[in-house]
Amino acid sequence: MSTNFHSQYYAYELTKQSSASSVGRLSQSLINATVDLNPHQVEAALFAFRAPLDRGALLADEVGLGKTIEAGLIISQLWAERKRKILIIVPPPLRKQWNQELMEKFYIPSMILESKNFNEMQRSGVSNPFHQQDLAVITSFQFARNKDSELKRVNWDLVIIDEAHRLRNVYKKSNKIGRALRSATEGFPKILLTATPLQNSLMELYGLVSFIDPHIFGDETTFRKQFSRGSREMSQADFIDLKQRIKPVCHRTLRRQVTEYVNYTQRIPITQTFIPTEAEWALYERVSSYLQREVLFALPKAQRSLMTLVVRKILASSSFALSDTLQSLIRRLDDLLQGNNVGNLGINKEFYNDVDEFDDTLEEWDDSFEELDINDLTEEEKHALILKEKQELQSYYNLAKSITENAKGDALLLALESGFEKMREIKANEKAVIFTESRRTQNYLKEMLEYKGYNVVLFNGQNSDPEAKKIYQWWLEKHQNDDKITGSKTADMRAALVEYFREHASILIATESASEGINLQFCSLIVNYDLPWNPQRVEQRIGRCHRYGQKHDVVVINFLNSKNAADKRVFELLSEKFKLFDGVFGSSDEVLGTLESGVDFEKRIQEIYQTCRTSEEINSAFSQLQEELDEQIRNKMQETRSSLMENFDDEVREKLRDHFEQTSIQMNRLERFLWNLSKIEGQKEAVFDDASLSFTKDNKKYQFISRMKKEQNSENVVHFRLSHPLANLWVEKAKKRSLKPKEITFMYSDYEGKISVLESLIGKEGWLSLDVINIESVETEQHLIFSAVDTNSNQLDQDICEKLFLLPATDHEDIIVPGSIENTLGYIRECQEDAVLNNIMERTAEYMDSELEKLDKWAKDLKVKLEVEIDEVSVEIDYLKKDSKTIRNIQEKLEMNKKIKELEKKRNDMRRNLYDQQDQIDEQKDTLFEEIEAKLQQKVTKQHLFALKWRII
Incomplete structure (x- = not known):
């Protein structure tokens, strides 16, 4: 049994906003996520908040480490804080995947915005469809570029850009999409996700960083002159300067650093x-x-x-x-x-x-x-x-x-036999997903395989056949009493087909629509009946099965027409150059990241098929393409990237180990608080079962989310979590309750466990007060401050007070707090508040120092540029004077001297204006810093929650 005092304390702990210096900054997103988080993902999300998020960060973990989950953690935390203007810009094939994963893993609803529904909404009277209430907006690069004027009219809380390496050449005038998006999202906090932040030139890093913060570097000219030569030619001082400048906004983790926490399986081709x-x-x-x-x-x-x-x-x-x-x-x-x-x-x-x-x-x-x-x-x-x-x-x-005999179809039967034999060997489910690029081929394969006795389900972009409709009805009836039904027929149909495949069918025959947005970790056999030319498409297909949660090695079967010379060379490229089919991770980011767009690569392959008629022509064309790829994959920037973007392994591992421990402690604590609060607030409405961490209300069963993470297949239950409307209702009810002082008996004797610091207090009593202090500065923070003493006026530490509320308790009659006790508790509270504010002031001072240093370097870059421009004019004058001495034609000599005089006048003007322009830069710097100072002013508000007299038995 616990009290309303417990409930109110739990409610404030569950919803308070902490500093990014601790895992507590992600409290709400950690407890809402239905995915087992790895410490490197927690660290990346915390880094983004430390950046701080008023500008954003570049998250550049190696491929396969879950950058989408990192972004989801950030979005989920902002969502819990009611900051819900979220824009997600992704390549077209990833739109549904984001839509699905936000809902499945974080319960965040989203809308894919594209031409069709955008125009429909405008016709129905919605002036700007980007402006959505409680819906994250997902759109493609091209569509965001086409609608940049509407996009910039929304005051976004966060803009996520996935596969952000597509924008790394934004500094080039030819990169129209990148420039349009940079302009449209200017001033909004951004998270850029890419495994390949720079591929061929440090200028690409300059381009991405300029997206996040235009004041880290002066401009393109000064950056190019100082840094773009690469680590070998750059001075040590410049290299250190570059690393220090990008450190606050760029974060990268390597696969080898996380093997302690992430169990990766192999791909077997x-x-x-x-x-x-x-x-x-x-x-x-x-x-x-x-x-x-x-x-x-x-x-x-x-x-x-x-x-x-x-x-x-x-x-x-x-x-x-x-x-x-x-x-x-x-x-x-x-x-x-x-x-x-x-x-x-x-x-x-x-x-x-x-x-x-x-x-x-x-x-x-x-x-x-x-x-x-x-x-x-x-x-x-x-x-x-x-x-x-x-x-x-x-x-x-x-x-x-x-044609009635199909050699490829006959070969599929052999392939499935060998594939299922391998599944039995590795003790994996005897299930296979077969990818084809044609719906008509899909129907042919279904008919053939069902004739051979296989249980087959189809998955395509329409999912409108009678069998799909029947499966959909089965799924609706099955989940009528839980919250798996989203109300979106498209999303629910996809979920129904996947669930039917998992529980009843042995084969899923899928078109390209299944290569995105669905998770098939329970399946370990992939058959590329038709192999796309686009390597990114192939990786997406395999990634449906070879992903987090996959317990077995994944077998990838590829079909190859041995008569077709061009098909053989395409397969060779995908297999040997892009390394899609074997190893632990599939294609490396160095390789797949060389492609600006898989569609462009597809067009190159198409060109070869169209123009080459003989085997010799085909081999020659593919050899040329392979040489180009080799040149890109050799990647002269690899050494620079490793030394610039990566931290020491030991340093990273120690930090991840710390996060792993902190996250586990925080999760256990918050889950206990939410469960206990729910029991207190819902005791008159629901029947609770501590053993299964579930409760029944209005004939519905609610399963606590910590169990859902371990039992993803729980049926006919509502996933109960902090973001659930019922949890929100109970939390707000607890927070708004006015509590009069009472006497509370904490019962250590009824606690199942051992809390050493409380044992010495058994039999003692005293007074306790709880207050909340809100500080708005670099970050918005809330601190719960306990002030407590025993009857001998000995102060109780904050940690002891927090642990008191882990004990069951009963409350007694109302009491009045004596004035002397109020004064003592007030003095303790003021001392603790001062300590909190001083700590925040120290962090604020560090932030101000780093911002001032950044702006000083930015201003210096621009001033150096002015001097460099004068020097360049002087060099040009010297060259012209030398050339003039060799000219014998009087007219040409006069023209040359005239040009020299014009340049000398230009140089003199530039010299005269130099100090004025440098002063203007300093004024601009001062204005920017004043804006920062204004943000850093502390705004403090305080609220008293409750006071009580305590006793421990």
């Missing part, structure tokens, strides 16, 4: 070769040759390159998929023959319908196919050519329809 039948190979050769022609009427010029890519994907998938695609091309030619004006049609939905998630590729695809001019042809000539092309496509269609 298996290559399944197949030889197409004569008919299949004839179909491939003829259609491939057709696609290489310069003039095609079936593929409109505006989409020629993109549509060619689609045909090639489907051609490599199956003849069953290809026949319908050919039919849609034939229908297009029929329209042309009938005189319909379809020559420049954009995207034909029927044509693209077979390939999922193609909007993502489309968004990044710049179609610039050059076609021969056919305007010289007469209408009769065009008609004849179109008719001939239609007849040709009809012959391909007839050939495709005639």
